[in-house]
Amino acid sequence: MKHFTLCTGRKMPALGLGTSRIEHEKIEPAIMTALDAGYRHIDTAAIYKNELPIGAALQKGLKQYPRPDLWITSKLWCDAHKPDDVMTALKDSLYKLQLDYLDLYLMHFPVALRPGTGWPTQHEDYYTLEEVPLSETWEAMEHCVKKGLVRDIGTSNFSTVKLHDLAETARIQPAVNQIEMHPYQQQHLQRDYAKRHHILLTAYSPLGSSVDTMQQADGTKLPPLLTHPVINEIAEEHDATAAQVLLAWLMAIEVAVIPRSSSPERIQENFKATSLALTPLNIATIAELHAKAKIFNAAGFTEYDSPYSLESIWDGELYT
Numbered sequence: 055m056k057h058f059t060l061c062t063g064r065k066m067p068a069l070g071l072g073t074s075r076i077e078h079e080k081i082e083p084a085i086m087t088a089l090d091a092g093y094r095h096i097d098t099a100a101i102y103k104n105e106l107p108i109g110a111a112l113q114k115g116l117k118q119y120p121r122p123d124l125w126i127t128s129k130l131w132c133d134a135h136k137p138d139d140v141m142t143a144l145k146d147s148l149y150k151l152q153l154d155y156l157d158l159y160l161m162h163f164p165v166a167l168r169p170g171t172g173w174p175t176q177h178e179d180y181y182t183l184e185e186v187p188l189s190e191t192w193e194a195m196e197h198c199v200k201k202g203l204v205r206d207i208g209t210s211n212f213s214t215v216k217l218h219d220l221a222e223t224a225r226i227q228p229a230v231n232q233i234e235m236h237p238y239q240q241q242h243l244q245r246d247y248a249k250r251h252h253i254l255l256t257a258y259s260p261l262g263s264s265v266d267t268m269q270q271a272d273g274t275k276l277p278p279l280l281t282h283p284v285i286n287e288i289a290e291e292h293d294a295t296a297a298q299v300l301l302a303w304l305m306a307i308e309v310a311v312i313p314r315s316s317s318p319e320r321i322q323e324n325f326k327a328t329s330l331a332l333t334p335l336n337i338a339t340i341a342e343l344h345a346k347a348k349i350f351n352a353a354g355f356t357e358y359d360s361p362y363s364l365e366s367i368w369d370g371e372l373y374t
């Protein structure tokens with residue numbers, strides 16, 4: 055298995071299984087297929103509401119695969135950003151996952167919500183970042199590391215501006231920033247920042263998620279990445295699949311990937327991307343596909359007279 059070394063020295067498997075929106079009855083077969091295929095990294099989050107079935111599946115997996123060989127990531131939902139709530143939320147995830155510790159715990163979004171809020175549905179669901187500063191949530195996450203409940207901590211959906219601000223007060227620097235990344239969203243600014251600050255980027259939606267059409271900011275339609283002619287030509291050259299090319303490209307530019315699938319064949323297919331070596335020309339060709347297209351823009355946090363806007367969440371970095 056290919057690994058990336060974090061700033062803390064720990065090695066994170068470069069490819070993991072994404073689990074959002076996998077139907078609960080398909081979770082155990084998906085995780086067992088993944089482990090048997092060679093995956094050692096599972097990505098979940100409190101908001102996916104699947105930590106219980108993942109915990110049950112891991113109990114089965116742990117009979118064959120020792121805990122130290124596995125890498126389990128979960129994420130703090132925005133309704134538990136108040137410092138007193140952070141450890142309780144982490145302990146709830148650990149309880150559901152039936153684990154003593156997480157390998158990686160991420161702050162899911164730079165947005166704070168009132169306890170019990172999933173996605174906001176009314177103005178009262180929001181806290182402002184003045185009321186619950188990200189630096190204080192982070193400090194509580196650092197405390198969880200000290201308590202041995204999590205080995206590494208990081209962020210998700212943080213702009214480089216927010217990473218920079220966090221670094222000013224953090225005693226433990228974020229090891230990972232998990233963000234949307236694929237050939238249409240190449241994250242040049244994040245890659246430059248991550249390299250300079252030794253942060254590992256993890257790409258979510260590396261296959262373009264399950265959307266049928268991709269759209270640029272100006273409304274221009276783009277072909278779904280899995281059917282893109284350039285990606286498929288490169289796949290043919292290597293006797294590989296489009297999904298394998300998309301994943302291999304990200305790993306080649308030093309980005310970890312967490313593709314989701316509930317199909318045993320596709321879970322196995324995606325793992326084989328770890329041994330696909332693209333040429334420098336392939337990598338340069340894919341670099342030309344960058345577009346102003348994003349699948350997740352977090353607009354769900356900007357409604358109901360929200361104190362958050364796309365500008366305040368992304369700091370002008372939505373399409374970089």
Ligand SMILES: NC(=O)c1ccc[n+]([C@@H]2O[C@H](COP(=O)([O-])OP(=O)(O)OC[C@H]3O[C@@H](n4cnc5c(N)ncnc54)[C@H](OP(=O)(O)O)[C@@H]3O)[C@@H](O)[C@H]2O)c1
Nearest residue numbers: 072073074258259260261262263264297313314315316320
């Ligand atoms: N931090 C965040 O805010 C955030 C946001 C979004 C996602 N995530 C994480 O990232 C993971 C991946 O992102 P995602 O779920 O949005 O999308 P994705 O992994 O880019 O795409 C998943 C879709 O691709 C299909 N697929 C998988 N392998 C395939 C293959 N080899 N050939 C053809 N189709 C294939 C899947 O269908 P089948 O199941 O039918 O194979 C599914 O419809 C999530 O599961 C989650 O863990 C994090």
